[in-house]
Amino acid sequence: MMDLASLQTLVGPENVSASLEDRLVYGRDASRLRGECLAVAWPMHPEQVVALVEWARAEAVDLVPRGAGTGLCGGATPQRSLVADLSRLTRIESVDVEQRRARVQAGVVLETLNRRLALAGLFLPVIPGSHRSASIGGMIATDAAGLRAVRYGVMRDWVEEVTLVDGLGRVHRLSGDALNHAAGREGVTGFITEATVRLAPLPRQRSISLMAFDDEAALLAQRRRWLVPELTALEYLNRHAAAALGWEPRPHLLAEFDSAQGEIREPARIAELWRQRDGLYPVLAASGRWLIEDPQVEEDNLVALLSWLDAEQIPAFGHLGVGIVHPCFRPNDERIAALYELVAGWGGQVSGEHGIGLKKKAWTDDAFRAQIRQLKAVYDPQGLINRGKLC
């Protein structure tokens, strides 16, 4: 039995719980895998994360870092672990408007940060569909991409420095190439407690074009025409996904520009279209198709991938500007294996943005596993943090 009373003296009695209710709700994240949570801690300051790791080492309890729990591959699912929820690390420590950078704690929510930054005409432009809830720490840990990746890239491109508390309780400030030891590593090297992120100026103008096509080939021809410097998002819905939103059951492309190029310009209509797009995965999930995948392929293979999904009648959508597609399956669908065989044959990625977590371990290769083991040996030799994730 672990000594929770001593943990309570370290982080405060109100910041530790082993109640049935807390154990149940922290046993799950948005992946809908069900794990087993032994207890929960809510560090209030980055220093308490160090104390928590030291306590866990002494008690030989493994820890699962958790941000908002919107991850889709079970990265925050505990397996007889203590979940460390960083949702209370919510300080925006500084905003440098001139240098366009901000220093924030890991639990700051993207939308909260961007609302604050809007006053200064700035924003952090990596916008996953979960932007209303996702935490900055979780976004760095998963190297989130999202709706505007075609213009702004992935989270790692916007991170200047992270503070990482590793599995030995040591505090590292990582920047440059060493950022890769934390960004995109889904918490297996330690807890991201704070980060310095770069910011972009808010576009002065936004417009959208929404177009339906007869088939995927025609849609991909238009995709090429829309890859212009003003493009800020290029979202795809196949006919099955469009039907789920009550749209005409034809393949659609939604393109957003930071110019007046698109024909839809009223802010309310633009917001409504994005609201529907944000709700697409939840709507498909509610219809039973909650296994969402995120393969990423090169432009040359897009037509084959999209045509295969369409012929198999699998609802799919995605960030077509960067080749990430989200087919949504019912559980135990054997076509998931067929999909990844196709993607591997094309030299594509198993995960374009959601990560590996527990769900996609089977699809990783030896080189990836060797890389993770090497990082583990340096940052978490006791295998204390996010045990069993990634490899």
Next chain:
Amino acid sequence: MLKEPLENPACIECGLCREVCPMFLILRQERISPRGLAILADEGVASVTFYQCTLCRACRVVCPVGHDPAGERIRGQVVAQGVETEANRIMIANIRQYGNPFGPLKEGEIPKTLTCC
């Protein structure tokens, strides 16, 4: 260890509603979020946590699948199972006996006004 993922038709546990819940915004604890309450309801746990929901239904407005927290119904079920807070018990008893949540009024006393946010 990991159990088979099951269907939860009411809530798909995406977590998109966390930041509109007034209780979650204060406590930042998943249990007291719309998703946490939906999980507890799904698991059939009779808990005083359900009394911490203000029944404001902000979560219903933003939920992409229109999940309704069904707070009143769940609270009724929780009461039926004998799980109740002291404040709730006194309030219900006062309403039944005196017709207001605050209890007996002195001669000429005006009842305190119930106000909303």
